[in-house]
Amino acid sequence: MSDNVLRLSDITMQFGGVVAVDNLSLEVNEGQIVALIGPNGAGKTTAFNCITGVYEPTNGQVSFYDKVIVSNYPHGKMKKLYKGSNADKYVHEKILNPTPDKITRKGIARTFQNIRLWKSMTVFENVLTAKHLHAKQNIFTSTFRISHAEERRMREETALLLEEQDLLRFRDELATSLPYGLQRRLEIARALATSPKLLLLDEPAAGMNPQETQELGEFIVQIREKYGVTILMIEHHMDLVMQFSDQIYVIDFGELISHGTPAVVQADQRVIDAYLGVVEEDA
Amino acid sequence: MTEKKDKKEVLYSLIGIAVLLIVIIILEKTIPSTSILFSVLKKGAIYSLAAVSMNLLNGFTGLFSLGQAGFMLIGAYAYAILTMPVTIKLSDSVYKYYDCIVGFQLGLIPSMIIAGLIAALFAFLIGLPVLRLKSDYLAIATLGFAEIIRAIFQWDTIGPLTNGANVLRKYLDLTDVTLPFSNIPFPPTLFIFIVAGICIAIIKMLIDSSYGRAFKAIRDDEIAAEAMGIGLFKHKEMSFIISSFFAGISGALLSMYQYTVQASQFKTAMTYEILLIVVIGGIGSISGSCIGSFLFIACNEWWLRFLDESSNNILGLNIMRSGFRKVVFSIIIMIIVLFFSKGIMGEKEISIKRMVDRLRRKKPKPAVEEGAK
Ligand SMILES: Nc1ncnc2c1ncn2[C@@H]1O[C@H](COP(=O)(O)OP(=O)(O)OP(=O)(O)O)[C@@H](O)[C@H]1O
Ligand SMILES: [Mg+2]
Numbered sequence: 184m185s186d187n188v189l190r191l192s193d194i195t196m197q198f199g200g201v202v203a204v205d206n207l208s209l210e211v212n213e214g215q216i217v218a219l220i221g222p223n224g225a226g227k228t229t230a231f232n233c234i235t236g237v238y239e240p241t242n243g244q245v246s247f248y249d250k251v252i253v254s255n256y257p258h259g260k261m262k263k264l265y266k267g268s269n270a271d272k273y274v275h276e277k278i279l280n281p282t283p284d285k286i287t288r289k290g291i292a293r294t295f296q297n298i299r300l301w302k303s304m305t306v307f308e309n310v311l312t313a314k315h316l317h318a319k320q321n322i323f324t325s326t327f328r329i330s331h332a333e334e335r336r337m338r339e340e341t342a343l344l345l346e347e348q349d350l351l352r353f354r355d356e357l358a359t360s361l362p363y364g365l366q367r368r369l370e371i372a373r374a375l376a377t378s379p380k381l382l383l384l385d386e387p388a389a390g391m392n393p394q395e396t397q398e399l400g401e402f403i404v405q406i407r408e409k410y411g412v413t414i415l416m417i418e419h420h421m422d423l424v425m426q427f428s429d430q431i432y433v434i435d436f437g438e439l440i441s442h443g444t445p446a447v448v449q450a451d452q453r454v455i456d457a458y459l460g461v462v463e464e465d466a
Numbered sequence: 467m468t469e470k471k472d473k474k475e476v477l478y479s480l481i482g483i484a485v486l487l488i489v490i491i492i493l494e495k496t497i498p499s500t501s502i503l504f505s506v507l508k509k510g511a512i513y514s515l516a517a518v519s520m521n522l523l524n525g526f527t528g529l530f531s532l533g534q535a536g537f538m539l540i541g542a543y544a545y546a547i548l549t550m551p552v553t554i555k556l557s558d559s560v561y562k563y564y565d566c567i568v569g570f571q572l573g574l575i576p577s578m579i580i581a582g583l584i585a586a587l588f589a590f591l592i593g594l595p596v597l598r599l600k601s602d603y604l605a606i607a608t609l610g611f612a613e614i615i616r617a618i619f620q621w622d623t624i625g626p627l628t629n630g631a632n633v634l635r636k637y638l639d640l641t642d643v644t645l646p647f648s649n650i651p652f653p654p655t656l657f658i659f660i661v662a663g664i665c666i667a668i669i670k671m672l673i674d675s676s677y678g679r680a681f682k683a684i685r686d687d688e689i690a691a692e693a694m695g696i697g698l699f700k701h702k703e704m705s706f707i708i709s710s711f712f713a714g715i716s717g718a719l720l721s722m723y724q725y726t727v728q729a730s731q732f733k734t735a736m737t738y739e740i741l742l743i744v745v746i747g748g749i750g751s752i753s754g755s756c757i758g759s760f761l762f763i764a765c766n767e768w769w770l771r772f773l774d775e776s777s778n779n780i781l782g783l784n785i786m787r788s789g790f791r792k793v794v795f796s797i798i799i800m801i802i803v804l805f806f807s808k809g810i811m812g813e814k815e816i817s818i819k820r821m822v823d824r825l826r827r828k829k830p831k832p833a834v835e836e837g838a839k
Contacts, residue, residue: 235693287695295693301686303750303813304679312679316695322704325675326668334676377695 186213187249188381188413189234189291194243195267196229196437203229204240205437206268211381211430216407216414218428220421222457226437227417228296231383235293236283242267244276247289247381254279288316292379294370296386296417300358306369307354311341313376341376347409348372364395368402375410382406384416388423396420400427425449433457478818487659494653506768508640508658510760512719515662517743517755519712522669524741525750526678527705528685529601533592533608534740536615537585537710539732541717543619543628544581546727548572549638560636564625574638578661578718585714586707588615597702601688604706612734619729628729635726658719665712670752672708681705685750746802747809754811770794 189211196204204226211217219227233240236253241261245253256273257265301309314337320330328334345351350369353361358369367387374382387403388396400423407414418424424431425445433441433448435457441448448454490507497503516534523529547568555566572580588611596607618624620631628634640654672678680701683691692698721727739762747758773791802810 237689237693282697282699283689283692284695284697287693293693295690299687299690299693301683301690303682303686308679312676312683312696313694315676315680315683318676320676322672322675322677322708325677326672328671328675337676373694 187211188213188215188247189415190244190246190249191230191234192244192246193269193272194230194233194240194245195269196226196233196238197241197261197265197267200264200266202266203437204233204434207243207434207437207439209432209439209442211413211415213413214407214411215429216403216416216427217430217432218424219415219417219432219434220419220424221434221440225434227434228385229437230434231293231385231417234286234383235291236281236286239280241265242269242273244273247291251276251279252281252286252289284316287377287379290378290380291383292374292377292381293383294367294374294385294387296389298363298366298370300366300370300373302357302359304358305355306350306358306361307341307345309358309369309373310344310376311337313373314341316377344372344376348375363390364399367391367399371402371406375406375412379412382412382414384414384418386417386419388418388420391420393422396423399423403427475817475819478822482818483663487656490656490659491653494655499654502768504655506760506764507655508723509767510763511655511658511662512716512723513740513743513763514756514759515665515719516713516716516740517747517759518666518669518752519709519716520740521744521747521749521752521755522673522681522712523705523709524744525748525755526673526685527681527702528688529597529702529706530605531608531706531709532605532734532737532741533589533612533710534713535732535734535736536608536612537589537713538717538720538736539612539615539619539729540585540588541581541714542721542727542732543634543717543729544584544714545577545718546634546637546721547627548577548580549574550634550636554636560632560634561626561629562632564629566629567626574643577638578715581718582711582714585717586711589707589710590703593703593706597706598699609734609737612732612737616729616732631728631730633726633728634721637721639722639725658723661719662716665715666752666756669708669712673752677701677704742799745809746799748811748813749809750813751809751811751815753816754809754814757810757816765795765798766791 187210191207191209194204194207195202207226207230209217209219219230221227229238232238233253234245240253240255242256242265243254244251254273254276255278256276257267257270258278301312304312318325318330318333318337320333324330325334342351342354345354348368348371350365350372353365358366361369367389371382371384371387384403388399391399403414403416404427406412416428428445431442431445431448432439433451433454440453440457441451443451493503516538520531520534523531549571550560552569552571554560555568592607592611596603619628622630640657641651643652643654643657644650645652673681680691680696683694683696684698684701688698743758743762744755746762747754747756770791773794
């Protein structure tokens, strides 16, 4: 078996009475590109938020390289309200819900469905600031430029990263002044600046035309090779998903309804039903 | 490339600062020291530091705090108590109704630093519970803190420390500043400018460092900052502590400048004055805070004074009386806020290098235009 990078075990996220993610288990292995798909409101972004510490899942565990990083079971008020399954399975495990920055430190970086670049900063500063988490300097050595060697190294690495991503031409422009597609690229570059082992992309091709989407797919494959990252992405563009992913997980109403290689998923009747249902609603 | 640019920028800034200091020295040598110009300059510099330290938190970290007067109060008292000579503490001239319990005296500079540290300690303690919550709570908590601390400092029970509600005086003030290793008095305005200038320079260096960028990331988008590995609590706490440290030092400078200090003067109105300076200057601009501070102090204490004199009549109407100044002042502020919604400087900084570049570019410009034709 290949090395396991990320494993969700029975992740359930319940908001009040709404179960947004229901008993979701999935695996991502080293070097794979895995897609998480599903109709609008299926719970994909919520699943990301459970992995990255934005939300504290109501039940279940997240492991990263076979080490549990998030763990919870229904307790307190949720003990009574809980509507999901496996309520007792993790009761004896220690509750773990680190803040997002701790998760990023461990090597999981993400992008956002609605781009969240730092708007007062230039392209260069956006990436440079993402290098702060691994900086060894403290606030004193940083202020008084005692650690200027590290600062210089961070700047060089940033310039290199931007060059590799073909963004160096825009280095001194405000991040938010870039065209939409490039902002998405920059957000990926910023996530890469944290030196992740796993990259979570939330709808990287949103708002792109077919040609841009195709380019993005090739770009994601390049990133995987160049930086040795494993990728889990949420996407609605089916051509992108089918062409570039190794594994696909499909969720609907928070529940896993299918998973496997693109060919398997494409042929699965439940997937077709789930998507057809959405098309009917839209029409 | 950018590093070279930065070096030039630093060089120009240093030259600018040197020129400013020389101007101050010349002014202090030529104009009588009782001139109102000097009190405006001194108070302006002190308020600059207070405003810049508030800007570090409100403008650069995006944390809205209203505790400035409280931290300045702590700094002012710590400084006054620490530098008061022991003989005065023991006599009845200041501590009339209490026996002062601080039986020692420290030098001017160490006391100033300790004043900052004590203010920082309070910030640390307030931050522990409050900065874990949503940002809005900080404003409420700090406002409450400033009110409570003012009441506590006037409280009878700790009178042996703070002299209760009575004034503190006869501590080391601006007339006690001397040139190092001598008894020659140091020009007082110059002294305030140097201390405030050093503090502001340190804040500026912090803002331009990796930590400063992390602060700005939190201000721009907290969720993105946290997702990129920037610990929110840790960085907010740092910014709050450092901001309060410098607020404490500005309080110490204020007590030096005033010769007397009393807790009742550090009202919430003082915090609002400083907040106003920050907003007028530009939230997120250090030079804006400094410009705003000098303009504010000059208008408030000098240029608009004539409006309060009822002997001046306009069109025979006797509208000028004490308090009219405040009306005009409010109107000016409203105009500024209306027409410069981002303050005088916005988020930009004054750059001497940019000015020099612009002047240089002006000369060859006609040639370029001709060529274009
Ligand atoms: N903080 C929250 N509080 C309450 N309900 C929430 C919260 N976050 C998400 N939800 C609900 O969870 C469900 C799943 O939302 P989510 O954003 O994960 O969907 P998604 O699969 O990412 O959809 P899309 O494709 O539109 O991005 C939705 O019904 C949403 O209303
Ligand atoms: Mg989503």
